[in-house]
Amino acid sequence: MIKKIIRRVLPPCLILIVFGGLAGLLMSTQEAPEQKEDEIPVPIVDVISVTQETASLNLPSYGVVTPKNKTQLVTEVQGRMLAISEKFVAGGIVKRGDKLAEIEPSDYQADLMQAQATLAQAKALLDEEIARGEVAKNDWDGYDSGPAPELGLRVPQLKKEQANVKFAEAALARAQRNLERTIIRAPFDGIIKARNVDLGQYVTLGTNLGELYDTRIAEIRLPLANNELAYLESIDNPDTEVTLSAELAERTVTWVGKIVRSEGVIDAENRMVYLVAEIKDPYLREQKLPGQLPLKYGSFVSAVIKGRTVDGIVKLPRYIVRGNQVAVVRNDNTLEMREVNVVRTDIESVYIKDSLADGERVSLTNINNMSTGQLVKVIGEQDNSNTDTDESKPESTLVAAGEL
Known part of the structure; x- marks a missing residue:
């Protein structure tokens, strides 16, 4: 029984011991791997060559378009709306003097006729008084009794009738104006903003009929x-x-x-x-x-x-200027963080003066933690260097083959 157990357990144990010894031997003879320092990758940047130019420092702004002149169309007389023009609608284009609406004119026509009659009557009385004054003057001259008083020559009565004529003329002019005001006309070329009345509506003095914008x-x-x-x-x-x-x-x-x-x-x-x-x-x-x-x-x-126009301006995209600094790529492909004089900025661009010379290269690529003296690779120069390296490989191979 013991022999059977030994016969089953002993072979696996021997195998483990042998493989363990071999593993220890391999580990003892293994060479340590060569230690290499981690290479820091050189950043690749795109650049732009700057050129000074004469530029206008334009100013962006915004606003809403409004008319220079606008007016409220109001009534100067009262009455019922007799007619409304087809142009007198919101959005209607009108010219100066166009008829927009009309108020019932019959009352104002009657006032005009009455004023005309009053003026005619006043003129007749004036003529009559002038004639009376001539008669009084002739009668006074016939007596030959010295200078005649103004009352005897009816001068005060003449002035009264002259004043009545002027009053009647003013009333006639007012009646004519009121009759003309029954027609609402456009005061200038414009566009109707809004209309506030309808046909047949009774309007009083000062009623707002609508709004007109000057075009x-x-x-x-x-x-x-x-x-x-x-x-x-x-x-x-x-x-x-x-x-x-x-x-x-x-x-x-x-x-x-x-x-x-x-x-x-x-x-x-x-x-x-x-x-x-x-x-x-x-x-x-x-x-x-x-x-x-x-x-x-x-x-x-x-x-x-x-x-205003300024000379010697360098215009750059706004995003590459940080804290009034730009990254200048020097001839040896190292960076120089240069302070620049920013005279104007807008939404897209920055205008710089007296800080960059013609032909200097400015990095268009923003790299975290940029610093002066940092080595970079320029995109175009990197491609050229790779091409030169590839072209030199066949030549080196031919030389090696000749030596062999």
């Missing part, structure tokens, strides 16, 4: 930060060009206008200064260029105000 000139108030005024040619008289743009009919449309004035005060709410731009003929009623669309009132537009 000859549009205005846009453009806010600017107070420090941005330094980039204009003139702060007090900012007579400069402005380009407006807006999305209309699924495309970007631009218009060219002019800054005509500054409002001259700082807004207490947003601390901004407002410039006022004007666009002539925004609805293209006088002249329409091919592809041009009207600049409708109420449109929100982006504006670019032309600023």
Whole structure:
């Protein structure tokens, strides 16, 4: 029984002992692996060669298009609306003098006739008084008793009748004006913003009939930060060009206008200064260029105000300037973190002066923890170096083969 147990257990144990000894022998003869230092990869960057240029320090802004002139159409007489023009609707285009509506004129026609009759009567009485004055003068001269008094010559009565004639003439002029006011006319070329009355409605003195916007000139108030005024040619008289743009009919449309004035005060709410731009003929009623669309009132537009012109400007993308520093790649492909003089920034670009020379290379690639003296590889130069290395391999092989 014991022999059977030994015969079953002994072979596996011997096998384990043999393999354990072999493993120990291999581990004792194994050479330690060669230790190599970890190579720090050299960053690869893209660069741009800068060039100084003369640039306009344009100022971006925004605003809403409004009419320069707008008016409330109100009644100067009262009565029932007799007629309303087809043009007198919201969005209707009218010209100066166009008839928009008419108030029942019959009462004012009667007032005019009455004023005419009153004037005729006053003139007749004046003529009669003039004749009486001539008779009184002749009678007084016949007595030959010295200078005649004004009362004897009926001078006061003559002045009274002359005053009555002037009063009647004024009443006639008023009656004529009131009759003319029964017809509501457009005071200038414009577009109807709203109409507030209907046919047959009774209106009183001062009733608001509607609102009219002038289409000859549009205005846009453009806010600017107070420090941005330094980039204009003139702060007090900012007579400069402005380009407006807006999305209309699924495309970007631009218009060219002019800054005509500054409002001259700082807004207490947003601390901004407002410039006022004007666009002539925004609805293209006088002249329409091919592809041009009207600049409708109420449109929100982006504006670019032309600023003063400055020499020696380098324009760079805004994202590569951090803390007024840019990464300059020197001739030995090391970095120089250089402080730059930023004179102007906008949404996309930074304008730098007196900091970069023509031909210097600026990194367009932002690398974390950039520092002066850091070695980099330029994308174009890396490709050239790889090409040179590949071309040298066949030549080295041929030399080796010849030696053999």
